[in-house]
Amino acid sequence: MQVLFVASECAPFIKTGGLADVVSALPKALRGEGVDTRVLLPGYAALGDLLDAASEVARFTDPVHGTTRLIAVEADGQHLILLDAPHLFDRSGNPYLGPDGLDWPDNAQRFAALAAAGAWIAREGLAGWRPDVLHAHDWQAGLAPAYLRLRGDDEVATLTTVHNVAFQGIFPVTTVPQVGLPWSGYHPDGFEYYGSIGYLKAGLAYADRITTVSPTYARELMSPEFGMGLQGVFSARRDAFSGILNGVDAQVWNPATDKALDATYTADTIERRVRNKRALEKRFGLETTDDAPLFCVVSRLTRQKGLDLLLTALPRLLARGARLVVLGSGDADLEVGYGEAAAAHPAQVGFQLGYDEPLSHLMQGGADSILIPSRFEPCGLTQLYGLRYGCLPLVGRTGGLADTVIDANSASLATGVATGFQFAPITTAWLADAVERACDVYADQAAWRRMMQRAMAQPVGWDNSAKAYSALYEAVRRERR
Ligand code: ADP
Numbered sequence: 001m002q003v004l005f006v007a008s009e010c011a012p013f014i015k016t017g018g019l020a021d022v023v024s025a026l027p028k029a030l031r032g033e034g035v036d037t038r039v040l041l042p043g044y045a046a047l048g049d050l051l052d053a054a055s056e057v058a059r060f061t062d063p064v065h066g067t068t069r070l071i072a073v074e075a076d077g078q079h080l081i082l083l084d085a086p087h088l089f090d091r092s093g094n095p096y097l098g099p100d101g102l103d104w105p106d107n108a109q110r111f112a113a114l115a116a117a118g119a120w121i122a123r124e125g126l127a128g129w130r131p132d133v134l135h136a137h138d139w140q141a142g143l144a145p146a147y148l149r150l151r152g153d154d155e156v157a158t159l160t161t162v163h164n165v166a167f168q169g170i171f172p173v174t175t176v177p178q179v180g181l182p183w184s185g186y187h188p189d190g191f192e193y194y195g196s197i198g199y200l201k202a203g204l205a206y207a208d209r210i211t212t213v214s215p216t217y218a219r220e221l222m223s224p225e226f227g228m229g230l231q232g233v234f235s236a237r238r239d240a241f242s243g244i245l246n247g248v249d250a251q252v253w254n255p256a257t258d259k260a261l262d263a264t265y266t267a268d269t270i271e272r273r274v275r276n277k278r279a280l281e282k283r284f285g286l287e288t289t290d291d292a293p294l295f296c297v298v299s300r301l302t303r304q305k306g307l308d309l310l311l312t313a314l315p316r317l318l319a320r321g322a323r324l325v326v327l328g329s330g331d332a333d334l335e336v337g338y339g340e341a342a343a344a345h346p347a348q349v350g351f352q353l354g355y356d357e358p359l360s361h362l363m364q365g366g367a368d369s370i371l372i373p374s375r376f377e378p379c380g381l382t383q384l385y386g387l388r389y390g391c392l393p394l395v396g397r398t399g400g401l402a403d404t405v406i407d408a409n410s411a412s413l414a415t416g417v418a419t420g421f422q423f424a425p426i427t428t429a430w431l432a433d434a435v436e437r438a439c440d441v442y443a444d445q446a447a448w449r450r451m452m453q454r455a456m457a458q459p460v461g462w463d464n465s466a467k468a469y470s471a472l473y474e475a476v477r478r479e480r481r
Contacts, residue, residue, distance in 0.1 A: 001473055003030070004081075004131035005039040006118035008095055008111065008140035012076060014046050016094065017300065018246065018381045019163045022213070023137060025249035026469065028077060029462030033470035036079075038129065040118050042089045042110070043071070043082040050075055054082060057127045060120045062180065065113045070126065081126065083117045108171040111199065112179035115143035122148060122156040132477045133157045139169030142203030143179065143191075149206045150185050157476035160203035162212040164378050165221060165228045166304060169199030194229070204233050208476045210241045211469075213379035214400030218243030226376055244469060245403060246379040247462035248388060253361075255389050255456075260361035267456040270390055270449065276366030283359070284325045284350025292321040293442045295435070296367035296391065298360045298382050301330030301338070306373030306396055309428045311337045313373075316432040318348050320439045325350040325367065327359055364389040368448075369421075369438055373431045377401045384460040387419060390452035394434055397424035404460070408441055408451065419455040 005027065009020035027037035043051050054073035061067045069084040083089070088110045091098075098104050118141060122134045134156050136144045145158040175197050176186055186192045191202035204210055212218050218241060220226035221234045234241055251257075256266050263275035274290075281288050295317065299305045311334070317324060326338050326349075335353055342351040352359065364370065370386040372395045379400030383393035387404070395401035401422070408418035423434035442448050 001035045001133070001470070001477070002129065002131045003035055003037045003133045003135050003473055004118060004121055005037055005135050005137060006115060006141035006144050007039060007137040008042060008114065010039055010041055010078070010080070013050065013080075014041070014044055014095060016096075018379065019138060021249065021381055022163065022246050024076075024078070025247065025252075025462055026466065028249070029247065029466035030470060032463075033466050035470055035473065038079045038081055038126075038131070040081045040083065040114070040121065042095070042114050043084040043086075044089050044095060045092050047082060050080065051082060051084060057081070058124075060117065060124070062113065062116050062120070065109070065116065068113065068117065070117060070121070072127070081121070083114055085113055088113055107169075108175045108179065108199075111140040111169065112143055112175075115141055115199075116147055116180070118144040119147035119151075119153070123153050131156060133159060133473045136160045136203050136207065138163050139167055139198075139200035139203065142169060142199035142201070143181070144203070145206035146181065146185060146191055146202040150182050155480065157473075157480040158207045159209045159211065159472065159476060160207035162200065162204075162210065162221070162378070165200070165226070165230060166376075168193075168201065168228070168230070170196050171199070172196055201230065201233060204230065204237065208240065208479065209472060210234070210237055211472070212241075212243050213246045214403045215243035215245070216402045217376075217378045217399040220376070220399060242472075244465050244472075245400060246381060246384070247465050248381065248384045248460050250388075250461045253364075253385050253388055255365055258361055258365060260358040261365040262362070265365075267390070267453045270452055270456075273365065273390065276362055277368075278366075280325060280362060280366040283362070284352070285346060286323055286325070286350055287347040289321070289323075292323070292439055293368035294366070295322060295324045295369050295371050295394070296363040297324070297326040297328060297371050298363055299328045299372070301328045301334040303331070304375055304377075306375050306426060306431070307334050308337075309373050309426070309431050310371060311341065312428045313432040313435060314341055314349070317435050318345060320436060322435065322439055323348045324371075325352075325363060327352045327354075327356060327363060329354050364391045367391050368442065369394050371435075372396065372401060373423075373426060374398060374401060375426050380404070383420070387455040387458045387460050390456045392438070392448075392451055392455055393420035394438055395420060395422055396426040396431075397422045398426065404458075408437065413441070413447065416450065416454070418451055419458060420451075
């Protein structure tokens with residue numbers, strides 16, 4: 001089985017969120033299922049060293065974008081194919097935003113080129129390698145199934161995965177001829193979206209199957225509350241639509257070997273974790289105490305993540321003597337809010353603005369609990385890392401958070417199955433209640449320790465989900481034949 005991933009991010013090369021982790025880890029897990037995956041990525045400036053090391057494998061002439069080079073390179077155990085189009089991708093910084101913080105004005109052209117390259121590889125093959133399945137990730141790859149089907153290519157099967165429906169790639173209707181799409185697809189069952197063109201909509205309309213990253217989010221996407229305008233499309237395609245949970249890269253996220261930790265540990269040597277907690281306290285300048293939990297947040301600072309709720313719940317957290325360390329960046333008001341909270345309560349609150357991969361590992365390995373009060377969360381990865389590191393997740397009951405954390409209520413504590421804390425509805429008051437419940441359980445150190453060990457024993461790797469994707473690839477390939 002040969003599968004081409006078309007995606008805009010892949011860790012560790014280029015990452016703004018969980019998509020990059022999935023695109024990096026899933027191909028490695030699929031190898032165990034006999035699936036040979038290549039990942040097509042834009043040749044961003046940030047991939048400069050790779051671009052230099054790579055060899056050209058093809059040139060394709062797209063009617064819209066001109067002649068473009070495809071180059072192949074192996075790095076970090078991955079087979080990458082890079083779309084070397086300097087006029088589109090040789091720009092520094094974020095893949096989607098210019099230095100002014102706004103979307104690049106030619107994002108429609110940039111990601112149409114990526115999708116067109118994916119469709120071209122699916123049709124023509126690349127140096128003797130041709131995929132059985134094209135797997136498009138998110139809106140940036142959404143046009144790939146449309147390019148194939150609308151040009152009458154029916155051989156290669158296609159799958160679109162939605163990692164977050166909040167990002168849909170909606171562009172003016174004038175884009176249609178610019179990116180070489182036929183008007184025959186401009187209708188409500190095609191890529192038309194309320195008078196515009198929707199790249200994700202195209203991916204949903206033309207793919208053989210659709211997946212998203214958790215079973216609960218799949219159900220939620222069919223409702224107006226979560227579908228963000230696409231609920232009708234998800235519902236119409238419900239027979240071709242399913243949710244498969246993301247996993248974690250068990251090599252990158254392994255507390256027994258993690259070089260970012262002061263002290264590595266296993267479930268049997270969990271007491272060693274305290275050294276990481278001390279390192280975190282020092283790093284954030286907090287007081288040292290074991291009387292109440294040290295909570296952490298590692299996140300984009302946005303409303304989706306519910307971090308405005310946490311700011312308003314903070315007084316109740318502090319009143320219990322608990323502490324909070326926050327790593328992230330995002331909305332200006334939240335960045336200011338957490339900065340001010342840290343300045344007002346330096347012994348109890350620490351804030352680091354920005355993106356820091358090693359620190360994110362130390363936080364998972366040292367904090368007692370990770371707070372994820374998301375209003376919606378397709379899958380979420382940080383709660384999975386939290387489980388694996390014994391940093392008990394405290395989460396809003398939505399999407400993948402609902403599917404992966406077992407709430408510590410009296411029944412689950414008594415039967416010994418709890419792995420974290422859930423709350424719903426997702427409001428400040430219920431969040432603060434859950435924080436207080438966590439403080440109560442923490443006061444019983446033996447119970448907390450049992451929960452940590454149970455959390456660490458949860459199967460959060462890719463094994464089950466890689467099998468599910470592999471079965472889906474087989475099914476769509478069979479149907480195309
Ligand atoms: P999303 O993709 O919606 O941002 P996920 O939980 O799926 O959320 O994935 C977020 C990923 O980004 C995780 O790997 C998390 O550890 C990482 N991350 C988020 N913010 C930061 C940060 N400020 N520093 C380091 N890693 C971060």
